[in-house]
Amino acid sequence: MNTTISRRSVLRAGLVAAAGATFAARERRAAGSSAAPDVEIELTAAEAEAILDPAARRAAAVWRYTGRLLKGPSDSLTPQREGYLGPTFRVRPGQRVRVRFENRLPEASIVHWHGLDVPAESDGHPRYAVERGGRFVYDFTVANRPGTYWYHPHPDGRTGPQVYQGLAGLFIVSDGDDEARGLPGGAFELPLVLQDRLLDGDGALVYSPDAMFGMLGDRAFVNGRPAPTFEVRAGSYRLRVLNGSNGRIYKVAWSDGAPLKVIGTDGGLLAAPTTRPFVMLAPGERVELWADFGRAPAGDDVWLESRPFALGGASMGGGMMGGGMMGAGGLQNGTALRLCRFTVRGKGQTRPLPRAFEALRFRPADEVAGGPRVLQASMGMMRWVLNGRPFSMTEVGPNEHVRLGVTEDWELVNVGGMMGMGVPHPIHIHGGQFQVVSRSGGASAFAPGVIDGGWKDTFLVLPNERVRVRVRFATHAGLFLYHCHILEHEDMGMMRNFLVEG
16 A cells, blocks of 8 residues: 655645644634624533333433524424434525534544535534534534535544444425425424444443444434334325444335335435335435325335345355454344334325426536546555545545646545455545446446435445546635545545645
8 A cells, every 4th residue: 555645745734734723723712703603503412321222121321412502593403302313403505504512522522514515624524523521613604405414423533433322413404495396394304314223131332343344233223213113194205314324235115115206315306306116325325205105105004124135146244254243243234124114193295296306407527627536445454445545634645636616527446355355335525515427337236226316425336336426626625535434444544635725
């Protein structure tokens, strides 16, 4: 593995570090900015307790975000009454948001706003992590399309265990026009955060990650609760689905075999609904589904489930590397799981599925500057790496400098792992949304369930696959991250900086 950097790159990295220290000092000041925010929220991360196993005699230790709305519309922050997840943010495009974060955990932490186009100093880079008792002020204007985003910790080497302990929450951007679009809202809009957890005999969390495949649990949790049942009315619903797991990939489908009606992905609504037999959802990805309960595609009693799948002739996470490295009792990736149940109680409103939404204005090919920037996902020195290097806090490689406002194609190549073992990698690029341009190689059996048509911030790269994405960082200069969203891969160094230069 080549870890040599030019003198010029070292100097630039030093400048980045100095800039980072300046930003950190600025953000730790009480107000962050003199401009008044539209929404102001106090967010705290602390130790807590929650019932994770209904059969357990006592509550389990978790870590949880709690929030308090200081300023803004009353629906800007909604606490979660059950489970361990943090409160849901709901904001509008153009609103200025200020979040006053306090860390009451026994270790350093920082918050990343996954998918949001925010300044580098508010993006949750691990160089800004604050110790116990520390505070950090985020200040940004919401520039994203309406869509389903989320927030979670992002400290170097500790993102996996912190998210696994419970630290995560939804961040929904809405412009108030969904009724005009014909979309269900209010009680007929249901967020679903999919996670898996491993519990011991006392109902406590067990964190026993697999170095190759990440942390894999033995049971499904939805919205911080084990395989819950949702009572719904007969009628149309909008389901906002997030894969918030550390390492598990889901093959999402209806238990009755009905097709999924997909209306949105990471960055909001598609140009038009699309029907798929299933959806492959990797860690960090989101999908929005249209469901008509009480009739197809969901009956009076139906489960959302993850169907079994295999890659390269064996279930992912099994075979030679499975047993000993899986930890105590974790189910391998590709194992069938029932996620949550929907039971119809009473009548709602059945709506016609809209034929189309707003057109998506992607960047044309003739706007792309030069050839693709090729980046590899691989294994080096017995750990997963990106671009041939492990993570270093402020290091920027020679091909990790990006010009502000320039459209580029990035090509991610998954070259496999140890002894030729193929492992998929969900790649998340900070700094905003992008479009998936093309795929080649990989497992064609997954193709019907891979949704590439909308705006994305996270995408799955299968073994021996090349995925090209079109990016343009037009708003914010500074140091951002790209990394694998199997959180244990990220923690072992499968994360790199890129520097957007004005």
